[in-house]
Amino acid sequence: MWRLFLKEVNAFFNHLTGYLILCVFLVSLGLIVWVFPGTSVLDYGYADLDPLFSYTPFVFIFLVPAVTMRMLAEEKKAGTWELLKTSPLRDHQIILAKYMAALVLIIFTLLPTLIYYFSVVQLGDPVGNIDSAGFFGSYIGLFLVGALFSSIGLFSSALTSNQVVAFVIAVFTCFLIHGGFGALAELQPGQVALILEELGVIYHYDQMGRGVIASNNLFYFVGMILSWLILTWMVVSKK
Amino acid sequence: MSIEINSLSKRFGHQKVLTDVCFQAKKGQILGFLGPNGAGKSTTMKIATGYLSPDAGDVLVNGISVNRHPKAISKLIGYLPEHNPLYPDLYIPEFLTFMGGLYQLRGTQLKERVKTVMEQCGLMPEKTKKIGQLSKGFRQRVGLAKSLVHDPEIIILDEPTSGLDPNQLLEIRKLIKSIGQDKTLIISTHIMQEVEAVCEKTVIIHKGKIVANELLHKLKSAHGEFTLLLQTEENLDPGWFEGLGFLNCEVKNTRSLLFTCTDPTGLKKSLMKQVQERNLSLSNLSQKENSLETIFYRLTKN
Numbered sequence: 001m002w003r004l005f006l007k008e009v010n011a012f013f014n015h016l017t018g019y020l021i022l023c024v025f026l027v028s029l030g031l032i033v034w035v036f037p038g039t040s041v042l043d044y045g046y047a048d049l050d051p052l053f054s055y056t057p058f059v060f061i062f063l064v065p066a067v068t069m070r071m072l073a074e075e076k077k078a079g080t081w082e083l084l085k086t087s088p089l090r091d092h093q094i095i096l097a098k099y100m101a102a103l104v105l106i107i108f109t110l111l112p113t114l115i116y117y118f119s120v121v122q123l124g125d126p127v128g129n130i131d132s133a134g135f136f137g138s139y140i141g142l143f144l145v146g147a148l149f150s151s152i153g154l155f156s157s158a159l160t161s162n163q164v165v166a167f168v169i170a171v172f173t174c175f176l177i178h179g180g181f182g183a184l185a186e187l188q189p190g191q192v193a194l195i196l197e198e199l200g201v202i203y204h205y206d207q208m209g210r211g212v213i214a215s216n217n218l219f220y221f222v223g224m225i226l227s228w229l230i231l232t233w234m235v236v237s238k239k
Numbered sequence: 240m241s242i243e244i245n246s247l248s249k250r251f252g253h254q255k256v257l258t259d260v261c262f263q264a265k266k267g268q269i270l271g272f273l274g275p276n277g278a279g280k281s282t283t284m285k286i287a288t289g290y291l292s293p294d295a296g297d298v299l300v301n302g303i304s305v306n307r308h309p310k311a312i313s314k315l316i317g318y319l320p321e322h323n324p325l326y327p328d329l330y331i332p333e334f335l336t337f338m339g340g341l342y343q344l345r346g347t348q349l350k351e352r353v354k355t356v357m358e359q360c361g362l363m364p365e366k367t368k369k370i371g372q373l374s375k376g377f378r379q380r381v382g383l384a385k386s387l388v389h390d391p392e393i394i395i396l397d398e399p400t401s402g403l404d405p406n407q408l409l410e411i412r413k414l415i416k417s418i419g420q421d422k423t424l425i426i427s428t429h430i431m432q433e434v435e436a437v438c439e440k441t442v443i444i445h446k447g448k449i450v451a452n453e454l455l456h457k458l459k460s461a462h463g464e465f466t467l468l469l470q471t472e473e474n475l476d477p478g479w480f481e482g483l484g485f486l487n488c489e490v491k492n493t494r495s496l497l498f499t500c501t502d503p504t505g506l507k508k509s510l511m512k513q514v515q516e517r518n519l520s521l522s523n524l525s526q527k528e529n530s531l532e533t534i535f536y537r538l539t540k541n
Contacts, residue, residue, distance in 0.1 A: 003340035007329075014328060021533045079324030083385070086288045086320075087341040 001093040008101030012210050025109050036093055047124035049116055053138040057145050057178055062147055065170030068107050068153025069163045070100045076161035091237045106146035133211030141208035144221040145201055149174045151228035158235040179199055240301050240392035240423055241265050245426035247286055247296035269419040271438030272427040275539050277449040280427040281321045284397050288318045314376045317391035321398055323382035327371030329382055331362055334370055335388050351499035356384040360399050376407035393423045412437050431531045445539040465503040469510055470495040483509045
Protein backbone atom coordinates (compact mmCIF):
# COMPACT_ATOMS: atom_id res chain seq x y z
CA MET A 1 0.00 0.00 0.00
CA TRP A 2 2.88 2.39 0.79
CA ARG A 3 4.29 1.76 -2.64
CA LEU A 4 1.11 2.93 -4.28
CA PHE A 5 0.90 5.91 -1.94
CA LEU A 6 4.47 6.95 -2.74
CA LYS A 7 3.88 6.45 -6.45
CA GLU A 8 0.84 8.72 -6.33
CA VAL A 9 2.70 11.49 -4.49
CA ASN A 10 5.63 11.12 -6.88
CA ALA A 11 3.35 11.20 -9.89
CA PHE A 12 2.01 14.53 -8.69
CA PHE A 13 5.40 16.12 -8.24
CA ASN A 14 6.96 14.57 -11.33
CA HIS A 15 4.41 16.30 -13.48
CA LEU A 16 4.17 19.88 -14.49
CA THR A 17 0.45 19.77 -13.67
CA GLY A 18 1.24 19.20 -9.99
CA TYR A 19 3.32 22.36 -9.75
CA LEU A 20 0.85 24.21 -11.90
CA ILE A 21 -1.98 23.41 -9.52
CA LEU A 22 0.17 24.42 -6.55
CA CYS A 23 1.15 27.69 -8.21
CA VAL A 24 -2.37 28.58 -9.26
CA PHE A 25 -3.58 27.97 -5.73
CA LEU A 26 -0.89 30.05 -4.08
CA VAL A 27 -0.96 32.89 -6.59
CA SER A 28 -4.72 33.26 -6.53
CA LEU A 29 -4.86 33.21 -2.73
CA GLY A 30 -1.86 35.54 -2.51
CA LEU A 31 -3.64 38.00 -4.77
CA ILE A 32 -6.85 37.80 -2.75
CA VAL A 33 -5.16 38.15 0.62
CA TRP A 34 -2.54 40.78 -0.13
CA VAL A 35 -3.26 42.59 -3.40
CA PHE A 36 -6.89 42.88 -4.47
CA PRO A 37 -8.23 46.08 -2.93
CA GLY A 38 -11.59 44.65 -1.86
CA THR A 39 -10.18 41.77 0.09
CA SER A 40 -6.60 42.74 0.95
CA VAL A 41 -5.64 42.28 4.59
CA LEU A 42 -3.44 45.37 4.31
CA ASP A 43 -6.41 47.59 3.43
CA TYR A 44 -8.70 45.91 5.91
CA GLY A 45 -6.88 47.17 8.98
CA TYR A 46 -7.48 44.23 11.28
CA ALA A 47 -4.84 41.59 11.98
CA ASP A 48 -6.69 38.52 10.80
CA LEU A 49 -6.85 36.33 7.74
CA ASP A 50 -10.56 36.24 7.05
CA PRO A 51 -10.12 36.55 3.28
CA LEU A 52 -7.86 33.50 3.24
CA PHE A 53 -10.32 31.40 5.17
CA SER A 54 -13.42 32.50 3.35
CA TYR A 55 -12.02 32.17 -0.17
CA THR A 56 -9.91 29.03 0.14
CA PRO A 57 -12.91 26.65 0.26
CA PHE A 58 -14.06 28.12 -3.05
CA VAL A 59 -10.63 27.63 -4.56
CA PHE A 60 -10.68 24.10 -3.15
CA ILE A 61 -13.93 23.39 -4.98
CA PHE A 62 -11.91 23.57 -8.21
CA LEU A 63 -8.46 22.66 -7.02
CA VAL A 64 -9.15 19.43 -5.16
CA PRO A 65 -11.12 17.81 -8.03
CA ALA A 66 -8.26 18.81 -10.34
CA VAL A 67 -5.91 16.80 -8.11
CA THR A 68 -8.16 13.79 -7.62
CA MET A 69 -9.78 13.53 -11.05
CA ARG A 70 -6.98 11.45 -12.54
CA MET A 71 -6.44 9.16 -9.57
CA LEU A 72 -8.82 6.37 -10.57
CA ALA A 73 -10.10 7.56 -13.94
CA GLU A 74 -6.66 7.55 -15.52
CA GLU A 75 -5.88 4.06 -14.25
CA LYS A 76 -9.09 2.81 -15.76
CA LYS A 77 -8.50 4.53 -19.06
CA ALA A 78 -4.91 3.30 -19.36
CA GLY A 79 -5.87 -0.20 -18.26
CA THR A 80 -3.36 -0.12 -15.39
CA TRP A 81 -6.38 -0.54 -13.18
CA GLU A 82 -6.25 -4.18 -14.18
CA LEU A 83 -2.68 -4.40 -12.87
CA LEU A 84 -3.75 -3.05 -9.50
CA LYS A 85 -6.89 -5.16 -9.29
CA THR A 86 -5.09 -8.39 -10.11
CA SER A 87 -2.33 -7.65 -7.60
CA PRO A 88 -2.61 -8.79 -3.97
CA LEU A 89 -3.62 -5.23 -3.08
CA ARG A 90 -7.18 -5.10 -1.77
CA ASP A 91 -9.68 -2.56 -3.03
CA HIS A 92 -9.78 -0.60 0.20
CA GLN A 93 -6.00 -0.41 0.24
CA ILE A 94 -5.97 1.04 -3.27
CA ILE A 95 -8.53 3.66 -2.24
CA LEU A 96 -6.78 4.50 1.02
CA ALA A 97 -3.39 4.82 -0.68
CA LYS A 98 -4.82 7.21 -3.24
CA TYR A 99 -6.81 9.12 -0.66
CA MET A 100 -3.84 9.59 1.62
CA ALA A 101 -1.80 10.81 -1.32
CA ALA A 102 -4.51 13.41 -1.96
CA LEU A 103 -4.38 14.47 1.71
CA VAL A 104 -0.62 14.90 1.54
CA LEU A 105 -1.02 17.09 -1.51
CA ILE A 106 -3.57 19.24 0.31
CA ILE A 107 -1.19 19.64 3.23
CA PHE A 108 1.50 20.63 0.75
CA THR A 109 -0.70 23.30 -0.75
CA LEU A 110 -1.73 24.63 2.65
CA LEU A 111 1.72 24.68 4.22
CA PRO A 112 3.07 27.72 2.35
CA THR A 113 0.11 29.79 3.53
CA LEU A 114 1.46 29.48 7.08
CA ILE A 115 3.77 32.28 6.02
CA TYR A 116 0.69 34.49 5.87
CA TYR A 117 0.04 33.74 9.49
CA PHE A 118 3.51 34.82 10.54
CA SER A 119 3.26 37.91 8.36
CA VAL A 120 0.02 38.94 9.99
CA VAL A 121 1.48 38.22 13.43
CA GLN A 122 4.25 40.70 12.60
CA LEU A 123 1.81 43.24 11.21
CA GLY A 124 -0.36 43.26 14.33
CA ASP A 125 -0.18 46.24 16.65
CA PRO A 126 1.28 45.32 19.05
CA VAL A 127 3.13 42.48 17.27
CA GLY A 128 1.43 39.14 17.89
CA ASN A 129 -2.01 40.61 18.45
CA ILE A 130 -3.93 37.94 16.58
CA ASP A 131 -6.62 35.39 17.39
CA SER A 132 -4.38 32.33 17.13
CA ALA A 133 -7.03 29.88 18.31
CA GLY A 134 -9.45 31.04 15.65
CA PHE A 135 -6.65 30.94 13.14
CA PHE A 136 -5.64 27.36 13.82
CA GLY A 137 -9.26 26.28 14.16
CA SER A 138 -9.81 27.64 10.68
CA TYR A 139 -6.68 25.92 9.47
CA ILE A 140 -7.87 22.56 10.72
CA GLY A 141 -11.26 23.37 9.24
CA LEU A 142 -9.65 24.12 5.89
CA PHE A 143 -7.77 20.86 5.97
CA LEU A 144 -10.98 18.99 6.75
CA VAL A 145 -12.82 20.74 3.92
CA GLY A 146 -9.98 19.72 1.59
CA ALA A 147 -10.13 16.18 2.94
CA LEU A 148 -13.87 16.01 2.39
CA PHE A 149 -13.56 17.37 -1.14
CA SER A 150 -10.82 14.80 -1.83
CA SER A 151 -13.10 11.96 -0.85
CA ILE A 152 -15.79 13.38 -3.15
CA GLY A 153 -13.19 13.79 -5.91
CA LEU A 154 -12.02 10.23 -5.48
CA PHE A 155 -15.59 8.99 -5.64
CA SER A 156 -16.33 10.79 -8.90
CA SER A 157 -13.02 9.58 -10.30
CA ALA A 158 -14.17 6.03 -9.55
CA LEU A 159 -17.38 6.57 -11.50
CA THR A 160 -15.84 7.14 -14.90
CA SER A 161 -12.75 6.62 -16.97
CA ASN A 162 -12.96 10.16 -18.31
CA GLN A 163 -11.04 12.70 -16.27
CA VAL A 164 -13.07 15.67 -17.44
CA VAL A 165 -16.30 13.99 -16.43
CA ALA A 166 -14.77 13.10 -13.07
CA PHE A 167 -13.72 16.73 -12.61
CA VAL A 168 -17.12 18.15 -13.49
CA ILE A 169 -19.01 15.73 -11.24
CA ALA A 170 -16.63 16.44 -8.37
CA VAL A 171 -16.81 20.23 -8.75
CA PHE A 172 -20.57 20.15 -8.85
CA THR A 173 -20.89 17.83 -5.84
CA CYS A 174 -18.38 19.86 -3.81
CA PHE A 175 -20.25 23.02 -4.72
CA LEU A 176 -23.57 21.54 -3.59
CA ILE A 177 -22.17 20.21 -0.34
CA HIS A 178 -20.35 23.43 0.36
CA GLY A 179 -22.99 26.04 -0.30
CA GLY A 180 -26.02 24.22 -1.61
CA PHE A 181 -27.43 23.03 1.69
CA GLY A 182 -27.13 26.47 3.25
CA ALA A 183 -28.97 27.99 0.31
CA LEU A 184 -31.69 25.33 0.55
CA ALA A 185 -32.07 26.08 4.25
CA GLU A 186 -32.76 29.71 3.45
CA LEU A 187 -35.51 28.69 1.04
CA GLN A 188 -37.15 26.41 3.59
CA PRO A 189 -37.33 28.08 6.97
CA GLY A 190 -38.23 26.10 10.06
CA GLN A 191 -37.07 22.85 11.62
CA VAL A 192 -36.03 21.37 8.28
CA ALA A 193 -33.80 24.38 7.64
CA LEU A 194 -31.68 23.59 10.66
CA ILE A 195 -31.10 20.02 9.52
CA LEU A 196 -30.33 21.17 5.99
CA GLU A 197 -27.91 23.76 7.21
CA GLU A 198 -26.11 21.23 9.36
CA LEU A 199 -25.61 19.04 6.31
CA GLY A 200 -23.62 21.78 4.59
CA VAL A 201 -19.91 22.38 4.97
CA ILE A 202 -20.17 26.12 5.70
CA TYR A 203 -22.06 25.63 8.93
CA HIS A 204 -19.35 23.44 10.46
CA TYR A 205 -16.46 25.28 8.92
CA ASP A 206 -17.63 28.59 10.33
CA GLN A 207 -17.97 27.09 13.78
CA MET A 208 -14.40 25.85 13.66
CA GLY A 209 -13.26 29.30 12.57
CA ARG A 210 -14.25 30.61 15.99
CA GLY A 211 -11.42 28.58 17.45
CA VAL A 212 -13.53 25.86 19.03
CA ILE A 213 -13.14 22.38 17.67
CA ALA A 214 -16.37 20.79 18.77
CA SER A 215 -16.96 17.08 18.48
CA ASN A 216 -20.09 17.50 16.35
CA ASN A 217 -18.08 19.34 13.69
CA LEU A 218 -15.34 16.74 13.70
CA PHE A 219 -17.95 14.03 13.60
CA TYR A 220 -19.59 15.68 10.61
CA PHE A 221 -16.37 15.80 8.61
CA VAL A 222 -15.14 12.33 9.56
CA GLY A 223 -18.57 10.83 8.94
CA MET A 224 -18.92 12.50 5.54
CA ILE A 225 -15.41 11.49 4.48
CA LEU A 226 -15.98 7.90 5.53
CA SER A 227 -19.30 7.74 3.70
CA TRP A 228 -17.77 9.01 0.46
CA LEU A 229 -14.86 6.61 0.78
CA ILE A 230 -17.22 3.71 1.40
CA LEU A 231 -19.25 4.75 -1.65
CA THR A 232 -16.02 4.80 -3.64
CA TRP A 233 -15.17 1.36 -2.36
CA MET A 234 -18.60 0.10 -3.40
CA VAL A 235 -18.13 1.42 -6.92
CA VAL A 236 -14.60 0.10 -7.19
CA SER A 237 -15.20 -3.38 -5.81
CA LYS A 238 -17.91 -4.13 -8.34
CA LYS A 239 -16.63 -6.72 -10.80
CA MET B 240 1.01 -26.18 -10.11
CA SER B 241 -2.09 -26.66 -12.20
CA ILE B 242 -4.90 -24.37 -13.18
CA GLU B 243 -8.40 -25.65 -13.80
CA ILE B 244 -11.10 -23.66 -15.53
CA ASN B 245 -14.39 -25.21 -14.47
CA SER B 246 -17.53 -24.58 -16.51
CA LEU B 247 -17.33 -20.80 -16.58
CA SER B 248 -20.29 -18.80 -17.79
CA LYS B 249 -20.48 -15.07 -18.09
CA ARG B 250 -22.84 -12.64 -19.65
CA PHE B 251 -22.52 -8.91 -20.23
CA GLY B 252 -26.06 -7.59 -20.30
CA HIS B 253 -27.93 -9.66 -22.86
CA GLN B 254 -24.84 -10.92 -24.58
CA LYS B 255 -23.68 -14.31 -23.47
CA VAL B 256 -19.90 -14.19 -23.60
CA LEU B 257 -18.92 -17.52 -22.11
CA THR B 258 -20.88 -20.76 -21.98
CA ASP B 259 -19.61 -23.61 -19.89
CA VAL B 260 -15.92 -23.08 -20.59
CA CYS B 261 -13.74 -25.89 -19.20
CA PHE B 262 -10.09 -26.70 -19.64
CA GLN B 263 -6.97 -27.19 -17.58
CA ALA B 264 -3.24 -26.72 -17.82
CA LYS B 265 -0.58 -28.65 -15.98
CA LYS B 266 2.86 -27.72 -14.81
CA GLY B 267 5.44 -27.49 -17.57
CA GLN B 268 2.73 -27.14 -20.16
CA ILE B 269 2.29 -24.21 -22.50
CA LEU B 270 -1.35 -23.94 -23.39
CA GLY B 271 -2.37 -21.99 -26.46
CA PHE B 272 -5.76 -20.40 -26.06
CA LEU B 273 -7.07 -19.66 -29.51
CA GLY B 274 -10.12 -18.00 -30.83
CA PRO B 275 -11.33 -15.38 -33.29
CA ASN B 276 -11.67 -11.81 -32.10
CA GLY B 277 -14.44 -11.48 -29.57
CA ALA B 278 -14.67 -15.19 -28.86
CA GLY B 279 -14.20 -14.72 -25.13
CA LYS B 280 -10.46 -15.29 -24.71
CA SER B 281 -9.76 -12.16 -22.73
CA THR B 282 -12.90 -12.55 -20.63
CA THR B 283 -11.81 -16.06 -19.64
CA MET B 284 -8.38 -14.77 -18.72
CA LYS B 285 -9.79 -11.88 -16.75
CA ILE B 286 -11.91 -14.30 -14.78
CA ALA B 287 -8.94 -16.61 -14.22
CA THR B 288 -6.96 -13.74 -12.72
CA GLY B 289 -9.83 -12.62 -10.50
CA TYR B 290 -10.39 -9.31 -12.32
CA LEU B 291 -13.92 -10.29 -13.31
CA SER B 292 -16.18 -12.66 -11.48
CA PRO B 293 -18.03 -15.33 -13.45
CA ASP B 294 -21.82 -15.79 -13.38
CA ALA B 295 -21.29 -19.51 -12.88
CA GLY B 296 -18.34 -21.84 -12.57
CA ASP B 297 -14.98 -21.36 -10.94
CA VAL B 298 -11.26 -21.33 -11.56
CA LEU B 299 -9.11 -23.51 -9.34
CA VAL B 300 -5.41 -22.90 -8.88
CA ASN B 301 -3.96 -25.90 -7.08
CA GLY B 302 -7.44 -26.57 -5.80
CA ILE B 303 -7.93 -23.06 -4.40
CA SER B 304 -10.89 -21.13 -5.76
CA VAL B 305 -10.20 -17.79 -7.43
CA ASN B 306 -13.75 -16.66 -6.68
CA ARG B 307 -13.34 -17.11 -2.98
CA HIS B 308 -9.68 -16.23 -2.47
CA PRO B 309 -8.72 -13.88 -5.31
CA LYS B 310 -5.99 -12.15 -3.33
CA ALA B 311 -4.31 -15.38 -2.21
CA ILE B 312 -4.32 -16.58 -5.81
CA SER B 313 -3.03 -13.31 -7.22
CA LYS B 314 0.46 -14.01 -5.82
CA LEU B 315 0.59 -17.30 -7.71
CA ILE B 316 -0.43 -15.82 -11.03
CA GLY B 317 1.58 -13.60 -13.32
CA TYR B 318 -0.71 -11.79 -15.71
CA LEU B 319 -0.04 -9.78 -18.83
CA PRO B 320 -3.35 -8.12 -19.70
CA GLU B 321 -4.44 -7.43 -23.24
CA HIS B 322 -3.01 -4.16 -24.61
CA ASN B 323 -0.25 -4.40 -22.00
CA PRO B 324 -1.11 -1.47 -19.72
CA LEU B 325 1.91 0.28 -18.17
CA TYR B 326 2.73 3.56 -16.44
CA PRO B 327 4.50 5.60 -19.11
CA ASP B 328 6.00 8.04 -16.59
CA LEU B 329 7.98 5.45 -14.68
CA TYR B 330 11.46 4.18 -15.45
CA ILE B 331 11.65 0.46 -16.15
CA PRO B 332 13.34 -0.56 -12.86
CA GLU B 333 11.07 1.84 -10.98
CA PHE B 334 7.98 0.23 -12.48
CA LEU B 335 9.16 -3.30 -11.82
CA THR B 336 10.11 -2.39 -8.25
CA PHE B 337 6.69 -0.84 -7.77
CA MET B 338 4.91 -3.91 -9.10
CA GLY B 339 7.15 -6.27 -7.12
CA GLY B 340 6.34 -4.22 -4.03
CA LEU B 341 2.64 -4.66 -4.64
CA TYR B 342 3.30 -8.38 -4.71
CA GLN B 343 4.88 -8.08 -1.28
CA LEU B 344 8.49 -8.52 -2.29
CA ARG B 345 10.85 -6.52 -0.06
CA GLY B 346 14.43 -5.36 0.23
CA THR B 347 17.21 -7.34 -1.40
CA GLN B 348 14.84 -10.01 -2.64
CA LEU B 349 12.93 -7.39 -4.59
CA LYS B 350 16.13 -5.92 -6.04
CA GLU B 351 17.32 -9.37 -7.05
CA ARG B 352 14.05 -10.24 -8.76
CA VAL B 353 13.92 -6.96 -10.66
CA LYS B 354 17.46 -7.51 -11.87
CA THR B 355 16.76 -11.13 -12.83
CA VAL B 356 13.64 -10.40 -14.86
CA MET B 357 15.27 -7.43 -16.55
CA GLU B 358 18.09 -9.67 -17.69
CA GLN B 359 15.73 -12.46 -18.61
CA CYS B 360 13.63 -10.15 -20.77
CA GLY B 361 16.59 -8.34 -22.28
CA LEU B 362 15.74 -4.98 -20.76
CA MET B 363 19.18 -4.09 -19.44
CA PRO B 364 20.16 -1.90 -22.44
CA GLU B 365 17.07 0.27 -21.90
CA LYS B 366 17.17 0.52 -18.13
CA THR B 367 17.65 4.29 -18.05
CA LYS B 368 14.58 4.99 -20.15
CA LYS B 369 11.07 5.83 -19.15
CA ILE B 370 8.46 3.33 -20.29
CA GLY B 371 6.80 6.00 -22.42
CA GLN B 372 9.95 6.32 -24.53
CA LEU B 373 10.20 2.64 -25.34
CA SER B 374 9.29 0.99 -28.61
CA LYS B 375 6.39 -1.42 -28.71
CA GLY B 376 8.60 -4.49 -28.55
CA PHE B 377 10.38 -3.26 -25.46
CA ARG B 378 7.12 -2.30 -23.81
CA GLN B 379 5.90 -5.80 -24.43
CA ARG B 380 9.01 -7.07 -22.69
CA VAL B 381 8.40 -4.76 -19.76
CA GLY B 382 4.89 -6.18 -19.50
CA LEU B 383 6.29 -9.67 -19.62
CA ALA B 384 8.91 -8.79 -16.99
CA LYS B 385 6.14 -7.38 -14.83
CA SER B 386 4.20 -10.62 -15.01
CA LEU B 387 7.32 -12.56 -13.97
CA VAL B 388 8.68 -10.28 -11.26
CA HIS B 389 7.03 -12.03 -8.33
CA ASP B 390 8.11 -15.44 -9.64
CA PRO B 391 4.61 -16.83 -10.14
CA GLU B 392 3.87 -20.47 -10.81
CA ILE B 393 1.16 -19.76 -13.33
CA ILE B 394 1.62 -17.23 -16.08
CA ILE B 395 -1.27 -15.93 -18.13
CA LEU B 396 -0.36 -13.89 -21.18
CA ASP B 397 -3.09 -12.21 -23.18
CA GLU B 398 -1.77 -11.75 -26.72
CA PRO B 399 1.84 -11.30 -25.71
CA THR B 400 3.19 -10.88 -29.23
CA SER B 401 0.67 -8.58 -30.85
CA GLY B 402 2.33 -5.82 -32.80
CA LEU B 403 5.90 -7.12 -32.70
CA ASP B 404 8.25 -7.26 -35.64
CA PRO B 405 9.45 -10.73 -36.79
CA ASN B 406 12.76 -10.53 -34.90
CA GLN B 407 11.13 -9.47 -31.69
CA LEU B 408 8.52 -12.15 -32.23
CA LEU B 409 11.16 -14.84 -32.35
CA GLU B 410 12.88 -13.52 -29.25
CA ILE B 411 9.69 -13.26 -27.24
CA ARG B 412 8.69 -16.76 -28.31
CA LYS B 413 12.06 -18.06 -27.24
CA LEU B 414 11.64 -16.34 -23.93
CA ILE B 415 8.14 -17.75 -23.47
CA LYS B 416 9.40 -21.22 -24.26
CA SER B 417 12.21 -20.96 -21.74
CA ILE B 418 9.84 -19.73 -19.04
CA GLY B 419 7.37 -22.46 -19.82
CA GLN B 420 9.71 -25.27 -18.89
CA ASP B 421 8.97 -25.26 -15.19
CA LYS B 422 5.84 -23.13 -14.99
CA THR B 423 2.28 -23.37 -16.19
CA LEU B 424 1.67 -21.02 -19.07
CA ILE B 425 -1.51 -19.95 -20.81
CA ILE B 426 -1.13 -17.83 -23.90
CA SER B 427 -4.06 -16.38 -25.75
CA THR B 428 -3.53 -15.47 -29.34
CA HIS B 429 -5.07 -15.55 -32.76
CA ILE B 430 -1.76 -16.15 -34.49
CA MET B 431 -1.59 -19.80 -35.49
CA GLN B 432 2.15 -19.96 -36.15
CA GLU B 433 2.69 -18.90 -32.61
CA VAL B 434 0.75 -21.81 -31.22
CA GLU B 435 2.55 -24.18 -33.53
CA ALA B 436 5.87 -22.72 -32.48
CA VAL B 437 5.50 -22.76 -28.71
CA CYS B 438 2.41 -24.57 -27.48
CA GLU B 439 1.94 -28.13 -26.46
CA LYS B 440 -1.78 -28.05 -25.87
CA THR B 441 -4.41 -26.12 -27.73
CA VAL B 442 -7.80 -24.91 -26.64
CA ILE B 443 -9.96 -23.26 -29.25
CA ILE B 444 -12.87 -21.11 -28.19
CA HIS B 445 -15.57 -19.87 -30.50
CA LYS B 446 -18.51 -17.67 -29.53
CA GLY B 447 -17.86 -18.40 -25.87
CA LYS B 448 -17.80 -22.17 -26.26
CA ILE B 449 -14.84 -24.52 -26.30
CA VAL B 450 -14.69 -26.24 -29.68
CA ALA B 451 -11.36 -28.02 -29.29
CA ASN B 452 -9.30 -28.97 -26.27
CA GLU B 453 -6.45 -31.28 -27.16
CA LEU B 454 -2.73 -31.71 -27.40
CA LEU B 455 -1.52 -30.04 -30.56
CA HIS B 456 -0.41 -33.17 -32.42
CA LYS B 457 -3.63 -34.98 -31.52
CA LEU B 458 -5.69 -32.08 -32.72
CA LYS B 459 -3.88 -32.18 -36.03
CA SER B 460 -4.30 -35.91 -36.54
CA ALA B 461 -7.91 -35.88 -35.32
CA HIS B 462 -8.81 -33.51 -38.09
CA GLY B 463 -6.77 -35.64 -40.47
CA GLU B 464 -7.37 -34.15 -43.85
CA PHE B 465 -4.65 -33.40 -46.30
CA THR B 466 -4.47 -31.34 -49.40
CA LEU B 467 -2.64 -32.27 -52.60
CA LEU B 468 -1.75 -29.79 -55.27
CA LEU B 469 -1.50 -31.05 -58.85
CA GLN B 470 -0.03 -28.84 -61.55
CA THR B 471 0.67 -29.73 -65.15
CA GLU B 472 1.81 -27.97 -68.32
CA GLU B 473 -1.45 -28.83 -70.09
CA ASN B 474 -4.97 -27.80 -69.28
CA LEU B 475 -6.69 -30.09 -66.79
CA ASP B 476 -10.22 -31.43 -66.66
CA PRO B 477 -11.45 -32.37 -63.16
CA GLY B 478 -13.61 -35.05 -64.75
CA TRP B 479 -10.51 -37.15 -65.56
CA PHE B 480 -9.88 -37.80 -61.91
CA GLU B 481 -13.33 -38.77 -60.76
CA GLY B 482 -13.59 -41.85 -58.55
CA LEU B 483 -10.00 -41.66 -57.30
CA GLY B 484 -11.00 -41.48 -53.65
CA PHE B 485 -10.72 -37.83 -52.69
CA LEU B 486 -13.17 -35.75 -50.72
CA ASN B 487 -13.10 -32.60 -52.73
CA CYS B 488 -11.52 -31.22 -55.85
CA GLU B 489 -11.04 -27.53 -56.27
CA VAL B 490 -10.07 -25.94 -59.58
CA LYS B 491 -7.38 -23.39 -58.84
CA ASN B 492 -6.82 -22.49 -62.46
CA THR B 493 -6.88 -24.32 -65.78
CA ARG B 494 -3.54 -26.03 -65.08
CA SER B 495 -3.78 -26.79 -61.37
CA LEU B 496 -6.17 -28.66 -59.12
CA LEU B 497 -6.39 -28.87 -55.34
CA PHE B 498 -7.55 -32.17 -53.82
CA THR B 499 -8.65 -32.81 -50.25
CA CYS B 500 -8.32 -36.38 -49.03
CA THR B 501 -7.76 -38.60 -46.02
CA ASP B 502 -5.20 -40.92 -47.63
CA PRO B 503 -2.61 -38.79 -49.39
CA THR B 504 -0.27 -41.64 -50.43
CA GLY B 505 -2.99 -43.61 -52.17
CA LEU B 506 -4.31 -40.56 -53.96
CA LYS B 507 -0.83 -39.53 -55.04
CA LYS B 508 -0.32 -42.92 -56.71
CA SER B 509 -3.60 -42.85 -58.57
CA LEU B 510 -3.05 -39.26 -59.63
CA MET B 511 0.38 -40.17 -61.04
CA LYS B 512 -1.19 -43.06 -62.89
CA GLN B 513 -3.76 -40.75 -64.48
CA VAL B 514 -1.04 -38.27 -65.42
CA GLN B 515 0.95 -41.00 -67.16
CA GLU B 516 -2.08 -42.50 -68.93
CA ARG B 517 -3.10 -39.15 -70.31
CA ASN B 518 0.50 -38.36 -71.18
CA LEU B 519 0.55 -35.08 -69.30
CA SER B 520 3.76 -33.34 -68.34
CA LEU B 521 3.73 -32.95 -64.60
CA SER B 522 5.14 -29.76 -63.15
CA ASN B 523 4.13 -30.13 -59.50
CA LEU B 524 2.51 -32.66 -57.19
CA SER B 525 2.84 -31.69 -53.59
CA GLN B 526 1.19 -32.46 -50.29
CA LYS B 527 0.34 -29.89 -47.72
CA GLU B 528 -0.01 -30.90 -44.11
CA ASN B 529 -3.26 -29.95 -42.58
CA SER B 530 -2.22 -26.80 -40.80
CA LEU B 531 -3.67 -25.54 -37.58
CA GLU B 532 -4.95 -22.67 -39.63
CA THR B 533 -7.32 -24.85 -41.63
CA ILE B 534 -8.47 -26.65 -38.50
CA PHE B 535 -9.06 -23.34 -36.82
CA TYR B 536 -10.90 -22.06 -39.85
CA ARG B 537 -13.13 -25.10 -39.99
CA LEU B 538 -13.95 -25.05 -36.29
CA THR B 539 -14.75 -21.36 -36.12
CA LYS B 540 -16.17 -20.44 -39.50
CA ASN B 541 -19.82 -20.23 -38.55
